[in-house]
Structures are given as structure tokens and as C-alpha cells.
Amino acid sequence: GQNIDQPTEMTATEGAIVQINCTYQTSGFNGLFWYQQHAGEAPTFLSYNVLDGLEEKGRFSSFLSRSKGYSYLLLKELQMKDSASYLCAVTRFGNEKLTFGTGTRLTIIP
Amino acid sequence: GAVVSQHPSRVICKSGTSVKIECRSLDFQATTMFWYRQFPKQSLMLMATSNEGSKATYEQGVEKDKFLINHASLTLSTLTVTSAHPEDSSFYICSAPMDTQYFGPGTRLTVL
Secondary structure (H helix, E strand, O other): OOEEEOOOEEEEEOOOOEEEEEEEEOOOEEEEEEEEEOOOOOOEEEEEEOOOEEEEEOOEEEEEEOOOOEEEEEEOOOOHHHOEEEEEEEEEOOEEEEEEOOOEEEEEEO | OOOEEEEOOEEEEOOOOOEEEEEEEOOOOOOEEEEEEEOOOOOOEEEEEEEOOOOOEEOOOOOOOOEEEEEEEOOEEEEEEOOOOHHHOEEEEEEEEOOOEEEOOOEEEEEO
């Protein structure tokens, strides 16, 4: 089976930096995705990691350590519109389907 | 990027009726599509994999006879919730893979 864990809720201040962690246990790991989801909307793609290391994309960066089964999403220069749920999801070899983590509800305060 | 649409966006129905939700890939072909269900304040749970030209593959615990999936063409998959009950009220989202997974906007189902 698969086990994907994230903190349930986080709060951060506008303009600051926040790191959202995701740990996973899965056989045949073939990549990890981060999605952002605003309430009542579908998830939107943020990043994809398959190799160890940091992927930077504007204000958002994602890190992966395959040996540790660990990833994080780093959000810089936080804006109020970043208040949303952040979902990590993993894929396995031979299958395109995504298995989602529990999701982290991030609230940005002024 | 690629676009996936869903219809309807919102549906309210009486208990015992059936509801059909459509998922379309608008600018690419998808031999596979995925159906997810999301309850309030929870993450997405994969229900089934829709396969064009063959039977859907259901996740453990998902009733095949209750959630009928038909992948009639390379751009259309439908999910029919049969004999819906209030506990089926949820947000249903489809996705189709290309370079990444593209999600439809979701369908909010409320069963009275």
C-alpha cells in the first residue's frame, strides 16, 4: 500500500516564507507532484520531482529526497491569494494514476 | 496547457435518482482518464481509472455497480452515480494525463 502524510493545517504571514512537508512510503516510486487547490475548485499543477534535489519555479520551489521518502514545497513572499490547500501526490512505475496525500490547508494572515 | 472540462458543474438531485457526469479532454486525446471524489476538508480519493475501449478499473472499496464509468471515445468519459443517496454528496473531479495530469473543474453533487 501507500502512505502519504502532510500536516493538516498551517498558518503563515503575508510576505514570509513557509515550508510544507510531505512524507511518503510507496513501492515503485516514480515521481511526486505538488498541486494547489482553492476551495471548490480543481487542483492546479505546481511542480513535479522525480530526481533528488530542488526544483525552483518563481516563488515556489519543491524538494525531493527519494532515500528519505520526503518532499517539501517552499513558498516565498507569501501573498493572501496563496491561502489554499496544498496536495502532494505520488505516482508509481507503470501507472499514471496519482495517489494524493492528506493535503495541507494553508492560511495566510496579514 | 491542456484543457479538461466537466459537465455539469453543479447538480442537485433527489435520493434514488441517477446522475451522469461528463469529462472531456478538449484539445488532446486521452486513452485513460481518472475519477476522484473529494469530501469537505479532505483530499482527493481516486475512485477508478477509465480506459477507452475497455472496462474501468476500480479502486478497492468503490462499488462498480453504483459508479458506472463509460469511456466512449478518446475525449469523453462519463461517470454515472446510480441510485444516489445523501452520502454520495461530494465533489467529483476527473483528470486526464498528458505531460502531467490535467484536472477538470469538478462537479458538486448534492443528493437530497
